[in-house]
Amino acid sequence: MIELENVIKVFPDGTEAVKDLSLKVPRGEICVLIGPSGCGKTTSMKMINRLIPITSGKIYVNGQDIQTFNPQDLRRNIGYAIQQVGLFPHMTVRENIEVVPKLLGWSKQERLKRARELLDMVGMDPDTYLDRHPSELSGGQQQRIGVARCLGADPPNLLMDEPFGAIDPITREKLQDEFLRIQDEIQKTIIFVTHDIDEALKMGDRIALMSEGELIQYSTPPELLANPANDFVRDFVGADRALKELRLLRGEEVMNPTPPTVDANDSFQVAREKFEREDQQTGRLRRYMLVVEGDHFRGWVDRHDLDGQPEDGHVRDVIIKSAATAGPDMSMNQAMATVLSNAIGNLAITDEQNRLLGLLTFNSIRRVMAQSYTGEEAAEPTDDDTLETEEL
Amino acid sequence: MRRYIAFVVLLGLLLGVLVWVTSFVTEAQGLMNPLAWEEIYDLTIEHIQMVVVAEAIAIAIGVPLGILIALPQFRALSPPVLGFAGVGQSVPSLAVIAIMSPIFALLSLNSTGYWPVVVALIIYGLMPIIRNAFAGMSNVDPALIEAGRGMGMTQGQIIRQVQIPIAISVIVAGIRTSTTLNVGAATLGVLNGAGGLGEPILSGMATSTYLVTLQGGAAAAALAVIVDRLIGGVESWLTPKGLLVAQS
Ligand SMILES: Nc1ncnc2c1ncn2[C@@H]1O[C@H](COP(=O)(O)OP(=O)(O)O)[C@@H](O)[C@H]1O
Ligand SMILES: [Mg+2]
Numbered sequence: 001m002i003e004l005e006n007v008i009k010v011f012p013d014g015t016e017a018v019k020d021l022s023l024k025v026p027r028g029e030i031c032v033l034i035g036p037s038g039c040g041k042t043t044s045m046k047m048i049n050r051l052i053p054i055t056s057g058k059i060y061v062n063g064q065d066i067q068t069f070n071p072q073d074l075r076r077n078i079g080y081a082i083q084q085v086g087l088f089p090h091m092t093v094r095e096n097i098e099v100v101p102k103l104l105g106w107s108k109q110e111r112l113k114r115a116r117e118l119l120d121m122v123g124m125d126p127d128t129y130l131d132r133h134p135s136e137l138s139g140g141q142q143q144r145i146g147v148a149r150c151l152g153a154d155p156p157n158l159l160m161d162e163p164f165g166a167i168d169p170i171t172r173e174k175l176q177d178e179f180l181r182i183q184d185e186i187q188k189t190i191i192f193v194t195h196d197i198d199e200a201l202k203m204g205d206r207i208a209l210m211s212e213g214e215l216i217q218y219s220t221p222p223e224l225l226a227n228p229a230n231d232f233v234r235d236f237v238g239a240d241r242a243l244k245e246l247r248l249l250r251g252e253e254v255m256n257p258t259p260p261t262v263d264a265n266d267s268f269q270v271a272r273e274k275f276e277r278e279d280q281q282t283g284r285l286r287r288y289m290l291v292v293e294g295d296h297f298r299g300w301v302d303r304h305d306l307d308g309q310p311e312d313g314h315v316r317d318v319i320i321k322s323a324a325t326a327g328p329d330m331s332m333n334q335a336m337a338t339v340l341s342n343a344i345g346n347l348a349i350t351d352e353q354n355r356l357l358g359l360l361t362f363n364s365i366r367r368v369m370a371q372s373y374t375g376e377e378a379a380e381p382t383d384d385d386t387l388e389t390e391e392l
Numbered sequence: 393m394r395r396y397i398a399f400v401v402l403l404g405l406l407l408g409v410l411v412w413v414t415s416f417v418t419e420a421q422g423l424m425n426p427l428a429w430e431e432i433y434d435l436t437i438e439h440i441q442m443v444v445v446a447e448a449i450a451i452a453i454g455v456p457l458g459i460l461i462a463l464p465q466f467r468a469l470s471p472p473v474l475g476f477a478g479v480g481q482s483v484p485s486l487a488v489i490a491i492m493s494p495i496f497a498l499l500s501l502n503s504t505g506y507w508p509v510v511v512a513l514i515i516y517g518l519m520p521i522i523r524n525a526f527a528g529m530s531n532v533d534p535a536l537i538e539a540g541r542g543m544g545m546t547q548g549q550i551i552r553q554v555q556i557p558i559a560i561s562v563i564v565a566g567i568r569t570s571t572t573l574n575v576g577a578a579t580l581g582v583l584n585g586a587g588g589l590g591e592p593i594l595s596g597m598a599t600s601t602y603l604v605t606l607q608g609g610a611a612a613a614a615l616a617v618i619v620d621r622l623i624g625g626v627e628s629w630l631t632p633k634g635l636l637v638a639q640s
Binding site for chain 1: 539542543545546554558633635
């Protein structure tokens with residue numbers, strides 16, 4: 001947990017970089033500091049690990065006033081990553097990751113174990129990379145090592161100043177996704193500085209929007225989009241607010257979690273009965289249905305394919321393979337793109353083991369898009385979302 | 393670069409051979425009193441000793457001083473220190489040596505011989521050492537220092553574990569320049585009676601035995617070339633592997 005209380009920073013030259021900043025970051029959450037260049041993000045962050053002394057106010061890390069620590073001890077217990085990455089070029093990947101553990105006096109075995117663990121975590125093979133030097137790594141790999149290094153001694157709190165800054169957009173997206181996946185496991189309390197609103201919306205559990213040293217709005221990403229505090233926030237967030245909201249909506253939140261299904265092992269007769277029951281319940285003629293086998297997603301079945309089949313056959317004989325599926329985290333704009341690029345009407349949502357979690361239909365995607373543009377309350381998915389009458 | 397090194401080494405060898413061959417020339421062959429090999433050897437040792445003592449002291453003063461004035465809290469000292477060292481360098485080496493004798497006399501110390509010359513060589517050799525140590529340390533990417541600080545390194549740890557390893561090749565390059573310069577400058581030590589390879593150069597000229605002058609000059613040149621290569625080797629040996637990769 002990190003807490004700032006009425007923090008003020010005036011530099012010796014008179015610059016008021018931070019004016020009365022109060023901010024509370026709960027344990028395990030990512031707080032994104034964002035705002036135009038020069039608004040005081042970096043200064044605010046560096047006061048937390050005492051790289052910059054505070055002029056007045058209080059900062060608490062895990063409930064303890066930072067002034068009560070010796071600065072070096074404080075910093076060794078707060079992970080720190082910067083935009084320029086700042087890997088030590090004369091050290092190997094391993095030595096870089098081991099910097100803080102070494103400062104803390106960990107044994108050689110503990111340090112090596114941790115370095116391997118962290119390389120695994122950031123998706124780099126320890127045997128290949130431990131003894132490489134930073135100059136032998138790509139930009140994306142260096143950023144990964146930067147992240148691994150700030151996690152070196154497993155500190156509960158992290159400060160990250162544009163950690164994915166100097167990198168191409170594709171690699172950047174990938175690093176963000178990976179980092180969110182890692183954060184899911186490690187649950188650190190993170191202050192994350194960026195000037196990119198898309199990154200902020202994606203990474204932040206909360207966003208602190210600053211301007212000229214002042215905190216303008218501190219809220220969750222959907223709240224920031226839906227209820228901008230003033231025109232500054234509205235302008236900063238941008239005209240495509242609605243589209244950005246879609247990016248925050250995940251498949252899981254929009255899908256129908258209990259779509260009708262048939263089992264691959266059902267006989268044609270059983271399958272036909274299931275179709276008819278659905279028709280009676282919805283009052284419409286359903287053409288396609290999801291095929292599962294136990295929990296697992298197998299594909300689709302077209303009811304016309306059931307006709308004229310030998311009676312001892314099973315649904316699995318006529319399965320139509322699915323062109324695309326989506327994970328529960330897939331955002332609505334990605335889901336839309338997937339639906340359009342595969343020319344399909346529906347998207348099965350599955351987990352990593354290919355278990356069926358729910359169904360996202362073109363209609364439901366279209367509805368949430370319309371809602372985010374008009375700003376009306378999102379409706380619960382209804383039954384007719386699962387009406388498949390268009391081509392798959 | 394490799395061809396240049398080969399050329400320099402060859403030149404050094406040739407000069408060495410020249411000195412060696414001339415030492416066998418005798419009067420009977422119609423030439424004038426060349427020095428015997430042993431004499432050249434003794435003078436060379438004397439010369440080396442003078443330079444080594446001066447350099448050891450110059451390094452002991454210059455490297456820490458260059459590092460110190462590169463630190464943020466002493467950065468204000470860097471212009472005067474670099475300026476002072478620059479004066480020592482821009483004054484001709486002969487003048488630095490010449491001025492030491494009266495200064496020693498003023499301090500009522502022995503104003504002739506070895507020590508005034510050694511002190512002159514220290515002053516003359518300090519400049520490249522201080523300048524390179526300062527440049528090497530202050531050219532370390534500030535992001536690295538910031539990263540070190542942010543991870544909880546003390547200033548001493550940052551200097552020892554980050555800045556010096558990165559700056560080491562530049563620091564040693566300064567020592568190399570300084571030593572090579574002083575091998576040459578030390579030949580002037582003879583003017584204050586300090587001995588060394590300046591002795592045959594001067595006496596050869598005074599008595600028109602130019603072969604002797606040639607012997608001394610060639611020996612000093614060979615020494616400079618060898619010293620330059622030797623310290624160059626130390627330089628690449630000390631450069632961290634990660635930085636070598638970065639340069640290639
Ligand atoms: N050491 C300093 N001395 C004086 N002013 C500074 C110093 N560091 C930053 N500032 C000023 O403080 C303000 C906030 O800077 P900073 O926190 O780096 O902004 P951001 O990270 O949001 O771009 C800027 O106006 C900047 O010029
Ligand atoms: Mg900044």
